[in-house]
Amino acid sequence: GQNIDQPTEMTATEGAIVQINCTYQTSGFNGLFWYQQHAGEAPTFLSYNVLDGLEEKGRFSSFLSRSKGYSYLLLKELQMKDSASYLCACMDSNYQLIWGAGTKLIIKP
């Protein structure tokens, strides 16, 4: 079957760095998305990776290893506004999205 695994919750300190992991098993693979979702709000797009390696967008970076079925989202210089859930989603061979349950990130001052 198809499966996306992410930690349920993580806690980090303002100003620090946090890495949110995502492992996946899907029927084929056409890329991996990361979305941010603040409590009570809609998800918003952060990144898309289809090739191995690290892609950086400001304070946020996303890494992919296709051979390991693994991705992570790296958040640097954490701010209180980064408190949110982070959703990992894979696109399978039929170009359908399989979503993880999300990781709730709590930032403490």
Added chain:
Amino acid sequence: NAGVTQTPKFQVLKTGQSMTLQCAQDMNHEYMSWYRQDPGMGLRLIHYSVGAGITDQGEVPNGYNVSRSTTEDFPLRLLSAAPSQTSVYFCASSYSGPEGSTNYGYTFGSGTRLTVV
């Protein structure tokens, strides 16, 4: 503001009642979809549409109907509400489906929080 508009934001239904969740987008997106989000689970696709007049089932279509008479609108109908349909519902759109959303992702509406009692 351009985007996806969902109404209502909150709704309480009694078991057996029917209702329609509205979704409208003004970005000329061909692809529209409905998801439900439940605690501890990933987003699950209910129905989707790749253009006006075309709809298809997602992962969890039972108990829901959709239609797509225009590019802009994609309403979701609950035929006979059940407590198992208590959830947060999101409408999402993109220019051309998942494979076409790699640059900007989906645009999601603000969600409808539905409680069935």
